[in-house]
Amino acid sequence: MACIVTNLSDHDGNRPGALGETRKDPEMNVSDRAESAWSVDPYAGYGVWHDLSKSMVLNRSAQPQRQVSAAVLATFTTDLLIPLLPLASARHRLSMEVIETPFGQLEQLLLDDRRGFRTMPEYLVLAGTWHDLRLNSGESTEEAVREAVSRWTGLWEAAIAAGARVVQIGFVPPAVDSFGLAASGVESSISAAVARINTQLSKSAAGRVVFVDAAAAASIVGLRNWNSPRYWHSTRMPCSLDALPHLAALIAGAIAADCGLTTRCVILDLDNTLWGGILGEDGVDGIAIGNGPLGESFTSFQHYLRGLRKRGVALAVASKNDPALVEEVLKHNPRMVLQREDFACIVAGWQRKSEQVLEISRRLHLGLSSLMFVDDNPAERAEVAWALPEVQVVEMPRSPAAYPEALASAPGLFVVQHSRDDGLRGHSYKGLQQAAELAGQVSSLNEFLQSLGMCAEIRPLNQNSLPRAAQLIAKTNQFNLTVRRRTQSDLERLMHDPSVLALTLSLRDRFADHGIVGFCLAFAQGNNALIDTLLLSCRVIGRTAERMLVAETAKWAAQRGCASLLGIYRPTDRNRLVEGLYLELGFTPHGKPLDDAVAFEFDLLSGFPQSSSFIQEMAS
């Protein structure tokens, strides 16, 4: 297996050391070790992961974006897996506190009130092995499949009711099946039964539980490398030690993706990254794309990237090139797979790459930590990694044929399930860019907002919008007044409570349909109504959409006979943007500021907060 480690501190452009060297070099300093800690690949093997986990020190580039608590409830031994989880999480800039649990005691911990958790962790990771399933090769598997699905979905219910978000690790089939390669077509084979269980679990998980397709991950590594019958027999661990970093990476990746710690935009170099050769020297028709083995490698990479865009990841260009030539290639080279409209933003010029990346971040309104930088030139990579440590810089292989694989295994592109609005997002970023260009042409902000032709739809939260609302709550840091991370099961419960108002807001402008980008949750209590949660996706900050949500909430509160509407601001290190929001909306300070929050009041007897005059409301 290949050992891949990137060393981002290497900004002199030297080739980073191989992993084996990292392990054996006693002179290596702490910050170098820490750099490798968050960029280490699961293929480096258990020994390396164990050693790095023990010596893990996080430096500035590994500053966590989010902290979670998690427990792994498994039907097998997890003693060797658990210590790898903080390292696996650090790769996603997630700080994970792992609560240890005894193995095999899932029902006891989740169903028995007297023995459960002292404090429920935010995430419960559930995992089993095919050995639990009571499958006998060649005999009817129907009963066992039904039993397994009902056991695990029953555990989900209990975990959700206890307030945790569930991550279900799918079952990995055995490497050896009595029916050999025919197994998938034989209903009574163990492999086919495992596949049916996975399919049914994944279907029931949709929208409420994060399902991780571990069978797919294991097939990439190879089932014989992943499974280990002898460790199962001797220590009740179904997989090999070298599979543990992969399993840890799956768990951390699923939780990170669920928290929104994912790449929103891939920033690409052009020469020798998107095509072979140098545009300025070889000319528009001379670059290698779609012709010969080299050109075909770049074609495949472009196809992979286009798939990412369809998946909802925006693409951008940061290139040291003549902008006019770049436009010409995109418009006139017929062998290019990626077209002009596939890119949300193109920056071509002679400024440093880190400046180009900043420019893209600014134009697309995307935080640096949601950007991934892809460049074949190690010196450019090192410059960006050094200047902008928040940006994920992908270590690129020499061969362009291996480019797609390098991106596919980058932590930021880890994906678990497709949420409905994700597909819209790539278009939406493009729309943002056009909107930003328009902003340069109109004289005032008001004129700009008018010219966007915005339409919003405000609807009560429902089963369809529930997953997206939960996702927004988990992800939103900037325009979030209270940063209360209410879980999907909290919302599901509150949704049916008549004293609770939960609203989603979808926004469309003449460039893009942004999907659901706003959420508001309010409680009515006697004479008052209280806004518990108010947030907007960073894509639509500055569009006055929050006014619609607050005005709608005020109307609801007045209808329920409330005399005043209360709003709360709880400062964090990332939501200073909305510190003065309630004052801007005409609220007045209410009571004394508390330790961690400030309250504001709007007197509903004297009127309502003003709605947005730039956004039309669509009839729902």
Add this chain to the structure above:
Amino acid sequence: MKENAMNRISELFASVVGMEPPRGEDTLPDDVRGWDSLAHIRLVHAIEREFGCELPEGLLLVGKPLGDLVAAVQDSAPGA
């Protein structure tokens, strides 16, 4: 040959358990505080990677003296 394997295994032992085996090949788990069942699995894994071999099932559980691991490596790995 045998000494060479023992030396390399002693090194692996020290990196996993945190100390040199105090009684050489006669070292038993009871002699070393850190040589518990988890450390033993890591030790077996390290030995198997180092020598490119697979140790017999009977040695996966902690209990046998270190010399048994050395002997098993010599039985199964031509390069030892």
